[in-house]
Amino acid sequence: MPREFLLPRNRGQSLAMGVFEWARLCRPMNDTPMNDTEKEMTATLTDSGLAPSRGFSPAPHLRRAWDAAESHCNRCGFCLPVCPTYRLTGAESASPRGRLDLMYAAADGKLELSDIAPALGLCLGCLACQSACPSGVPFGELLEAGRIDVAGEKGPAGFTRFLLGTLLDSPAFLKLAARTLYFYQRSGLQKLLRLTQLLRLAPTLARMERGLPPLPRPASWRGQIGPLPAASRSGGAKPALFFSGCVMDAVFGEVHRCTLVAMRHNGYTPVVPNGQGCCGALALHSGAEALAKEKARRNIAAFEAAGDPPVVVNSAGCGAAMKAYGGLLSGDSAWRGRAERFSARVVDVSELLTRETIRPPEHAVPMRVAYDDPCHLAHAQNIRDQPRMLLQAVPELELVELPEADWCCGSAGSYSLTHPKMAARVLERKMNHIAAAGVQAVATGNPGCLFQLALGAEQRGLAIRIVHPVQLLALAYTGREKA
Amino acid sequence: MTALQPDNTSDPPARLIARLEAIVGRGNVLHSKADRFVYGYDASVFRGRPAKAVALPGSTGEVAELVRLANSEGLAFVARGAGTGINGGALPQEDLLVIELSRMNRILEVDPDNRLVVVEPGVVNQDLKLFLAKRGFGFSYVPDPGSQVVSTIGGNVGNNAGGMHCLKYGVTSNHIAGLEVVLPGGEIIEVGGKTPDRPGMDLTGFFVGSEGTLGIVTRIIARILPLPEAVLTQLALFPDLDSAARAVSGIMAAGILPAALELLDRRSMTLVDRAVHIGFPDAAGSALIIELDGVREGLEIEVGRVREICTANDAVEIQTAETPEAADRIWLARRAAYGAMARISPTIYIADGCVPRNRLSEAIGRAIEICARKGLEVINLAHAGDGNLHPLIPYDQTIPGEKEKVIEAARELLAMCVEMGGTITGEHGIGVEKQEEMTLLFNGRELDAMFSLKLAFDPADRCNPRKIFPVAMFDRLQLSGP
Structure with a gap:
């Protein structure tokens, strides 16, 4: 772990900003977007969808994403029944079609980015709409572009940035946090706090505490890893590079251990390359594009150094993000090719194990x-x-x-x-x-x-x-x- | 007091919002700039104005209160379902209140003895079908517009929606037994009902297909039909469009009434093949999908006769699905069509018109010519049994002038349909797109007769204003006052 990832350079300012930003982030947002006083909207009879580019857009990432999109929204509405937020609210602005329309409007300057921010914020980013879309509109790419534009040139500030950029890259911190919380939950401290209702003094903290999932027991998994056997390189056992991630690594050590067991039983020799870190998905979802790119480059370099076996992931979010590194770095001529080659190597553990017939397990699990x-x-x-x-x-x-x-x-x-x-x-x-x-x-x-x-x-x-x-x-x- | 209100889309006054919230509750009024903006579209290529405010009522009583409030504010209003209309029927043509019925989505009653269901307007068509299938009633609601996975029964009623199976079973109006309607003045009335053959005027028939311009439907009594004992699906391939069209006429003339009779042209077949690989032979210039249903015994005989008719009309290949999987495979060719075509260009336009069944092939040929003259490609699908053609025009909306060219071509297509003795819409309504084309089909006296009915219910044109009729009729109304 390079030193500079542990703390931002100007740590005093960042921490002060951070507390403020964190408080803002933790405050529950009103789930129904609120009204504001604005200038008049213009809309004409045949004005639907993206207008021809006039060279300038107040939302440059969105404009680029729209111009690159091979399909545009026909507003057929086939995304409505699969969208959880639309199904639960019945509001058009909470539907994929509505969000696309708002992203068109922002790219064309018909609406301000601040107007569309709540609607983009309410999107889960689950991409069910992308599966349902008959036209193949790349909703995920557009949403990411929209969120980058909404976050602004500098991206998210303060503590959010610190959290996404630094803490998620610090295995030591994550491990400490996971163990502390596990201790808190299992030692009786949680019961005590809940019984005494002490947390009512800090409502934000109380809300976060209530939302805290029960954490699994911390488990060590690195013991499962051996050195890459020399023979495997020439084709005996199948080598595979394992991506350990940030949260998975700190909290779900048991899942990692089991992944490695399953791989070994299917003839793979897992190797964990040094120098890898957080995949950057959470950063990108928050609109922190530069940070996400930084993380992508680091992972690409780390896995390139380990040769060309498949890159195995057991986290869906990380896998999706890493398969999209090619797109993320497509504007970077020095990295584009490397990113595409890397993305092509990424496989989910379930993809890897089902490439050939799964070796039948001996023990029954009657569940x-x-x-x-x-x-x-x-x-x-x-x-x-x-x-x-x-x-x-x-x-x-x-x-x-x-x-x-x-x-x-x-x-x-x-x-x-x-x-x-x-x-x-x-x-x-x-x-x-x-x-x-x-x-x-x-x-x-x-x-x-x-x-x-x-x-x-x-x-x-x-x-x-x-x-x-x-x-x-x-x-x-x-x-x-x-x- | 009249239709056209000041061109003003500024934020709604807080007082109006408060009054709306008092009716439907705080979370059920939308009025942010973004929220209002997105109610300016539906699935058409047109754009209406942003909504003044959007209310999501939960009951008939709330709808009536909203309508009365709108009247007291001098505000027009429009009811909206899933917004899948392709002719702009739900677009706000002025600064108005959108009454979004998505929350009123309960299935209130299933009455298998009388073969009826009672539903709220926000129930999604397919959800009703799935509900009936899951409960094992052995009945289904038949109308199946292409948008059925999304569109609501309320919207289907408003547009008198069709579908692939309306050849045999009829369009939505054939399946509606009664309605509860909030009239433009806020009164709640019931028309039709569970018992058939009611005396008096057939107001149910009047409301179905009126595109929400006469009132807001808040409850629907719909017919359900027993599932057919057997269904047999055939795929017949012909050397050209003409022979397929002759086969369609032959089948109908022989007294056979298929449940569905769908036509694909060569371009459709190529695109569908590319998307889902059906394996159409190169020699085939058109394809017919023929679905027959009914009692098992008679069906084999009909299938044989359809086969004879197709062979007599030069069919190069006829497949009959022996299993449900094989039938699904045949239907995939039709179901995958929209997606396959939507992907070949950035955007796609769906045209809808009808001609007499026996002139379908001629109409498709002329549609191709019209589009070619404008430098546009066109792909043809048709509900052949109804003479309902659906030319799909792929285009790129980001090229200046392209969309206008498509709209012009569509207007010429409609003029052609009328000239050939057909109509300007098969199943999608008039909305804003075809209101001027109404003059092609009806003379002034006929339009006036219809308009006077509209005004009898809605003298101030507040209920989905400025739709269906030519704009000039509304302008005249504005000058003279109601």
């Missing part, structure tokens, strides 16, 4: 399990069957299909922090389906979803385990839960 599609696997990467195949390979495991399995659970990166009310409504719908399914476990392959579903189960008092599919597969290979 009724539902699979919940992470948005960034199903909609962003079109990976739906492979994780189900992992679960179907487990002897005596009964796989249950959830209604609306590919609906967002409301986690959506930092969404549950910025839009707690809407996140809770989306989660409620998901938990209704899960509760009705009568399952012992729900499997899903993304840290945000693992957190969110665990929170949902805890709030309802459901005795359901929330796991990554590879955890059940590893259990079936080894017959035991622990290393």
Whole structure:
């Protein structure tokens, strides 16, 4: 970890700004966009969609993204039934079609970026609309461009930047935070605080505390890693490079351990290249483009140095972000080719393991399990069957299909922090389906979803385990839960 | 008091918002600049004005109160479902209140004995079908517009929506038994009802297809039909459009009434093949999808006769689906068409017109000529049994003047349909796009007769103002006063 990633250069100013920014970020935003007094809007009878470019746009990223888009919105509305925020509000501005229209208007200067910011903020970014769109409008790319423009030239400031840029890159901090919180939850301290209601003195903190999912026991996984065997390079065992990420690494060590177990049982030799770090997805979702690019370049360089085996990811959000590095760095002539080559190497662990027939596990796991599609696997990467195949390979495991399995659970990166009310409504719908399914476990392959579903189960008092599919597969290979 | 209000889209006054919120609740009034802006579009190529404010009522009573409030403020209003209309029927033509019915989406009653359902207008067409299928009633609501996964029953009623199966089963108006309507003055009335053959005027028929210009439908009694015992799907390929069109006429003349009869031209087939790989042979210049349904025994005989008629009209290949999967495969060619075509260009325009069934092939040929003269490509799909052609025109809206060219071509297409003895819309309504074309179809006396009915319900033209009728009629109204 290079030194400069640990703290921003001007740390005094940044921290002061940070506290302010953090307070702003933590304040629940009103989920219905509010009114403001503005100048007149102009709209003409045939004026729908993007106007021809006049060379200047107040929203340059959006304008570029629109000009690069091969398809434009026909406003057919096929995205409406799959959009969670539209289904829950019935408001056009909370629909994908509405957001696209607002992004057209901002690119053309018909509306201010500040006008469209609340509507873009309310979007979960789940990309269900992209799967449903008959015309193939690249909603995700446009949303990212819109968020970059909304965040402004400098990107998010203060603590958000510090959090996204520095803390997520500090394994030591993340590990400390995960362990502290785990201790807080398991030591009885949480019970005590909740009983005494001491937190009522700090409402913001109290709200965050209530939204804290039950954390898994910290687990070490690096012990599973050996040096890359010399023979593997010439084609014996199959080498694979493992991406460890930030939050996954600190909190879901057990998932990492199980991923490596499953890979080994299928003939892969996992290697963890040095110098890798956070994928940058959360930064990009917050409009911090420069930061995201910085992280992309670092990961590309780290994995290039380790040769050309596949880059294996077990987090849907990270996988989707890294498969899009090519697009992210497309304007950078020195990096474009490298980024595209890197992106082509990225595979989700479920893709890797289903490339060939999965080695049949010996141990039965007689459980009724539902699979919940992470948005960034199903909609962003079109990976739906492979994780189900992992679960179907487990002897005596009964796989249950959830209604609306590919609906967002409301986690959506930092969404549950910025839009707690809407996140809770989306989660409620998901938990209704899960509760009705009568399952012992729900499997899903993304840290945000693992957190969110665990929170949902805890709030309802459901005795359901929330796991990554590879955890059940590893259990079936080894017959035991622990290393 | 009249239709045209000052050109003013500034923020709505706080007093109006407060009164709206008092009716529907705080979270159900939208009035930010962005919120109002997006109600200026629907699925058409046109743009209306931003809404003055948007209210999302939850009940008939709230709709009536909103309408009364709008009247007391001198404000016009428009009801809106999913906004999937392609002719601008839901676009605000002035500074008005949008009454968005998406929250009124409950299925209130299923009455299999009387073969009826009672629903609120915001119920999505497909959701009703899925609900009926899941409960295993053995009945379904039949009208199936292309937008059925999105569009609402209320919107379908407003536009008298059709669909692929309306050849045999009829359009939406054939499936509506009764309505509850909030009139433009705020009164709540019920028309039609569960018992058939009611005396008095057929007001239900009057409201269906009136595009929300006579009142706001708040409850719908719709017919449901038993699922057919058997369904057989055939795909027939012809060397050219003409032979396919002759086969269509032949099938109808033989007294066979298919559930659906869909036509694809060569360009459609190429694009669909590229998208989902059906494997159409190169020799085929057009394709017919024929679906027959009914009692199992009779069906085999009809399938045989359809096969004979197609062969007699030079069909190069006829496939009959032996399994439901094979039928799905055939239907995929039609279902995938819109997506396949929407992807070949940045944007796509859907035209809708009707000609007498036996002139379909001629009409498609002339449509291709009209578009070619303007330098536009056109892809033809048709509900062939109804003579309903749907030329799709791909274009790039970011090229200056391109959209205007498409709109001109569409106007010429409609004029052609009328000249050939057809009409200006098959199933999508008039909205703002075709209001001037109404004069092609109706003379002044006929339009006046219709307009006087509109004014009897809505003398001030506050209810979805300035729609369906030529703009000049509204301007005259404005000069003379109601």
